[in-house]
Every structure is written in C-alpha cells, then in structure tokens.
Amino acid sequence: MARIELKDVTYRYPYTKSPALKHITYTFEPGKFYGIIGENGGGKTTLCNLLRGLIPHFYQGSLKGDVIIDGTDVRKWDTDELSAQIGYVFQNPFTQISGIKETVFEEVGMGLENLGYSEEEVIKRVCDVCELLKITDLVEKDPNALSGGQKQRVAFASIISMDTEMLVIDEPTSQLDPEGTEDVFQIIKTLKEEHKTIVLVEHKIDLIAEFCDEIIVLKDGEIVFSGPTHEILSNRALLEANATIPQAAIFGHAMADAGKPLADIPITIEEAERLVRERKG
Amino acid sequence: MINQEFVDKFRHYHKYGTWWDDLNPLTKFVVCFMVALTPIYALTWWYGLGVCVIVSIVAMTSKFRKNFFSLAVKVFLIITILLVVLRQIGHRATSITPLINIFGWQWYVETLFNSLNRASFIVGFSVTMILFFTTTPMRDITYQLEQMGVSHEASYVMLSSMQNIIDLKATAVTIFDSQKARGIETTGNAIKRAKAFFPTLAPLMIGAMQGTEEKTIALDARAFSVKRNHSFLRKLRPVQGYEWAMMAVAVIFNIAMIFVSFKILKQLPVTRFF
Ligand SMILES: Nc1ncnc2c1ncn2[C@@H]1O[C@H](COP(=O)(O)OP(=O)(O)OP(=O)(O)O)[C@@H](O)[C@H]1O
Ligand SMILES: [Mg+2]
Numbered sequence: 001m002a003r004i005e006l007k008d009v010t011y012r013y014p015y016t017k018s019p020a021l022k023h024i025t026y027t028f029e030p031g032k033f034y035g036i037i038g039e040n041g042g043g044k045t046t047l048c049n050l051l052r053g054l055i056p057h058f059y060q061g062s063l064k065g066d067v068i069i070d071g072t073d074v075r076k077w078d079t080d081e082l083s084a085q086i087g088y089v090f091q092n093p094f095t096q097i098s099g100i101k102e103t104v105f106e107e108v109g110m111g112l113e114n115l116g117y118s119e120e121e122v123i124k125r126v127c128d129v130c131e132l133l134k135i136t137d138l139v140e141k142d143p144n145a146l147s148g149g150q151k152q153r154v155a156f157a158s159i160i161s162m163d164t165e166m167l168v169i170d171e172p173t174s175q176l177d178p179e180g181t182e183d184v185f186q187i188i189k190t191l192k193e194e195h196k197t198i199v200l201v202e203h204k205i206d207l208i209a210e211f212c213d214e215i216i217v218l219k220d221g222e223i224v225f226s227g228p229t230h231e232i233l234s235n236r237a238l239l240e241a242n243a244t245i246p247q248a249a250i251f252g253h254a255m256a257d258a259g260k261p262l263a264d265i266p267i268t269i270e271e272a273e274r275l276v277r278e279r280k281g
Numbered sequence: 282m283i284n285q286e287f288v289d290k291f292r293h294y295h296k297y298g299t300w301w302d303d304l305n306p307l308t309k310f311v312v313c314f315m316v317a318l319t320p321i322y323a324l325t326w327w328y329g330l331g332v333c334v335i336v337s338i339v340a341m342t343s344k345f346r347k348n349f350f351s352l353a354v355k356v357f358l359i360i361t362i363l364l365v366v367l368r369q370i371g372h373r374a375t376s377i378t379p380l381i382n383i384f385g386w387q388w389y390v391e392t393l394f395n396s397l398n399r400a401s402f403i404v405g406f407s408v409t410m411i412l413f414f415t416t417t418p419m420r421d422i423t424y425q426l427e428q429m430g431v432s433h434e435a436s437y438v439m440l441s442s443m444q445n446i447i448d449l450k451a452t453a454v455t456i457f458d459s460q461k462a463r464g465i466e467t468t469g470n471a472i473k474r475a476k477a478f479f480p481t482l483a484p485l486m487i488g489a490m491q492g493t494e495e496k497t498i499a500l501d502a503r504a505f506s507v508k509r510n511h512s513f514l515r516k517l518r519p520v521q522g523y524e525w526a527m528m529a530v531a532v533i534f535n536i537a538m539i540f541v542s543f544k545i546l547k548q549l550p551v552t553r554f555f
Contacts, residue, residue: 058498080506088502095495098503099448100440102420105288109514111503114433116510123291123514127283136283144444159502 001071003166003197004028004051009065011046011055020046022221024065030165031195033188035202035212035229037244042218044201045091048168050074051199053082084115087164089156091171091201096155097143104146104154105130105139111162129161132187148175156184166197173204185211209233209246209267217243234265248272294518301343305517306417306425308524313413315531320405322542326394329401333357333408340412348415353408360407361400368396419443424517433511441496449485456484 006026012019021043028034028051036044049055056063057079067074069082090096101107105126112122130136133153138146143154152175160167169188173181185207191198192211202208208215208229215232217225224241225232232238238245239253251272252265262279266272290296297303304312316336320329333353340349369388378390423436500506 054498054501058501079501080504080508083501083504084507084509090499090502092495096499096502098499099444099496100420100437105291106514113512113514114504114507114509116512119292119512119514122512123288127288130283139283140287162504 001030002027002068003030003070005066005068006050007066007068009050009063009067011050011064012062013046013059014061016061018221020221021050024050024223026216026223026226028197028199030197032213033192033198033200033211035200035208035215036218037202037205037208037215038218038224041220043221044218045170046221047216047218048088048170048199048201052086052088052168053077053079054088057082084162085164085166087159087162087167089159089167089169089172091174093148093152093155093175096158097146097151099144101143103139104135104141104143107143107154108139108157108161111158115162125161125163129157132160133157134183149177149180152176153180153184156187160187160191164196166199167191168199170201171203172200173202181207203244205233205244206246206248206268209248230267233267236265291514294516296518297344299342299344301339302345302416303518304527305520305524306421307429307520308527309413309417310422311528312531313409315528315535317406317409318535319538319542320409321402322539323405323546324398324402324542325546326397326401328546329398329405332405336409336412340416343416345416349412352415353411356407356411357404360404361397364400364403365393365396368392368399420515421517424513424515427511428519434506437500437505453485 005028006024009021009024010019011021024047036047038044046055049059050067053067053069053074055061055067056075057077069077070085098107098110101110108129109122109126112125117125130139133156135150135153135157138150138154143151146154152172156169156172172184172188176184181204188198188200189211200208200212212229214227215225215229216223217232217238219241225235225238233245233249234252236253239250246267248266248269248271252262252275255262256265260279262272262275264271264275266275301309316332320332323329337350337353340346340353343349369386369392380388380390380393382388419440423431423439426439427433427436
C-alpha cells in the first residue's frame, strides 16, 4: 500500500488569492527516499505541511482533492496520532525548540516523554542521537541559547530520536557548515538504510543526486518534473528550465554539446568519473 | 563523549541539595500558604515582622535566596513605607501622641502603629508567598500539578507563558536597541520614553502572536498531545511522610492562629492601636 497518495490536490492558504499547490498528484511509497527541489516560494514547505497533515488540520484555507495517508483520508486522521507517525523537521530550526526545557538533553528527549517511553529508553535514545549528531558537548546547555547551526542539530536530533516510520525533512542543513551538512546527510543515509520513508527538501542538488530515489521539482505550486532521480536530473529539459542541476550533469551535457557525448549523463561525481574512464578515445 | 554524571542525574529524583528546595512543591505550597494567611488574622505588626524574619531565615538556606531577597525586600519596603505615609495623611482625628513634625506635617504614634499593623498582613502574606514562588521553579510546580492530574496542556500554558515573558522582555530590548540605533530616543524623560515605547508595541505583539502559531506546530511535531501516558525525564521526589506531617502541622497552626488572633492577640495592649 502506498504510504501517502495525493490525488489532484490544490491548496490555498487562508487570506491568499492564488493556490500554493496546484493539481498535485503523486504517490509516496514506503521505504523510499524522495527529494523535493524548486525555487523559493515554489511550494516545497507547503507540500511538507500537506504530507504531515498540518494541512488541513492546522492551516485552514481551502483544500481540494484527496490526501490519503496509510489508506485513510487525512481529514479523518487524528492529528495527534499523526504526530506520532510522521516526524517533521522544520525549515526554521528556531521555531522547533519547545522553549520549556532547561537543557538540550531534555529538549531532545521531549518527544520520547510524550510518547511515553520508559526512563532508561529515553536516556539511551537521547544519548545515541546526541552522539550521532555530535552534540554531546551541548547536552547541558539551555536550548534557547544556541547558535543557529546548533539549534538545527538539536531540532533534527529531537525529531529523529522519536524514530517514526516516516520523516518529512525541510531543508535540514540551511544553517550548517559543510561538515555539519555532511553529518546530517550521513544520518539521513542511515535512516534510508533502516527503510524509513523519507521526504527531503534540499537545495544542495549534489546531495539530492547522491541519495534520493525519486525527485519532485516544484515551480509555482506545480510539479514540473518528477520521477526517478537519474532520469530527472539527467534530463536536458531541466537544464533548459534554468533549474539547478548537479555539476556532473552540467559536465555531461557540455560533453554532448561538444560532440563528445558520454554513454549516459552522469549526476554524481563518481558516475562522471566512471563514464569518462569507460569512454573510448 | 556524553557527560555520564549529568545523564545519571535523570535516573534519580532531581536534587537541589538543600533541605527547603528539595521539599516537594506541594509541601512548600501548603506550608507557605497556611503560614501566609496567619498575619491576616493577627493584624499585628510584630507578628507580621516575626513571620517575615522566619521566612527570611528559611530563604537563606535556599539555593534561590537571591531571587527571594531581591523581590521580598522591595515588596517589604514599598508596601510598608507607602502605608505608613498614606496613613499619616489621612488618619488624624483619633490620634493623640505626637511623633514628629515635618514642616508642619504632624505625625502621630498611634497612626504609625495602626499603619504598621495594616501593612503587616499584606507584607506578611506577600513575603511568605514570595518564598514559595521564588524558591520553586515553575517547571517544578507544573510537574507536581501534572502528577496531581492537571493536564499536560495546562501545564504547558503555564510554562510557556513564563518563557514568553522572558522572550518578550528580550525582544523588547532588541527592538529598543534597534530603535535607538535608528536615532529614536529611548532614554531621557518620561514623555520621550513613552514616545519611544509605543512604536515598539506593534512589532512586539505581532512577534508574540507569530510565536504562538509556530510553537503550536513545534509541540505538535513532538507528539505533544498524543493520547498516551507520558513519562518524565526529570522527576521530583514525591511527598515524603514527614512532609505530610509538616503540612498537617501548618494547617493546625493556621487554625490555632485564628483562635489566638481573635481571643488573645487583639486584647494585648501592644496591638490595640486601631
Ligand atoms: N502560512 C502561510 N500563509 C499564507 N501563504 C503562505 C504561507 N506559507 C507560504 N505561503 C505562500 O505559499 C507559497 C509557497 O510557499 P512555500 O513556503 O511552500 O515555498 P517554499 O518552496 O518552501 O519556499 P522556500 O524555498 O523559500 O522555503 C508562497 O507563495 C508563499 O507566499
Ligand atoms: Mg520552504
């Protein structure tokens, strides 16, 4: 069964004239990793809100079409239960801090407390996640007084500690340095290996190219491209649409334009390397 | 490596390491409230003063004594001085023994004691309750309330309102600073300050409102309202046997003081300055 099915979904925020999402039809399969890309205001965050059920439960406005989560219409889902099923890492980490916990350790453990895990289980998971996100030296600090990057790590840790089957992650690395970005992607990779369903919004296209199974490109609230990562990112139309595409693909297209095409358009550096090596002459 | 000593703390009841602070919030509340009521029955300056002294001694043993004294001293002085002075303005007819004369303004001894008696019940009550609120962090209060069946949501509202006040203060300072940087006068006389104050209100309110919406989603992301039994990483020691005894003594003392006040205290010459 599909994890989430969107059927001709159009959504308009309250007090706005034009819809933020238009005629979206897409199926999210369990265990797959989806990348969402597109320019600012394209509707990426709105799509996340929809997948997580915040639309229509929290954001009113007008929702047309069907959103089916695990076979049940989103309108019939109990929002509180949804929150235990789908983890959501916000685009803005500053708003993800609860503001009522005194230490980072308790902040990260808050979701687990709410889910009723035993004391030892909470402690163990929080320790593991802090280790994973390299925030062990922050655990005693006040979560309200952290830098942007530290907050983003803590916010990410707080959500993945809850170990939900599905994760919606909106630009988890916007505040992070290259090293932090790498850490986060390593974690996302492990989550993928655990067969979690992951929806990730990310501007760093090279990372998307490396990890995602499928890609959705949003523009003005519409899906302009969607499908398997390689197929989409190697598509020349994407280049012509002025979208950001991986360096490797630009290189591939340039080789083709110069009359020296590779066997395929690469989307990662490794692929490009292999294709160049295999190319005769 | 994670600091194991720090993590271990969550395996035990939270400890401040001082006797008063480690009492359960319920115990502290009942004891403070029962004692706080007694100056109201007594209406006697030396009784109120005595309560303040005892409360201060207890506060001295607390980790939070700085919070206590910085607030309690202000309340003590402001209320006492205010009442004493106001009373000397309006209470002359029955006064007989002159105290001092300030440029023609005659103060009377009876009026002074009368105002001190009146101040004693407000001050005695306030200072005792200040002991409770300054030595019991809000999160401890809400924790105990949740243990007693108050909802998770209600306890969140209390906690986050506290945090909101702190945040709002910080935001106000930021807005003030940026307005100062833009050349708007935020110091100086009252009128100037008021002029600077009102423009800060709008961004402050909008900020606070936005914050609420975001916080709601943030909590939702942590499964805040999911209908399951919650667990607590940070736990407080439940009410101990001797704490129940303390509460019982406080209640008995309170009831006893009702009798003592109306049967004995009011008959003593030192307190009959009404
Ligand atoms: N809470 C809201 N109320 C009203 N309109 C909104 C709200 N959030 C977003 N919008 C509008 O919906 C559209 C899509 O916004 P969305 O935040 O989904 O874009 P995005 O792709 O996530 O952009 P970014 O890359 O900047 O994060 C925008 O036109 C935006 O103005
Ligand atoms: Mg966004």
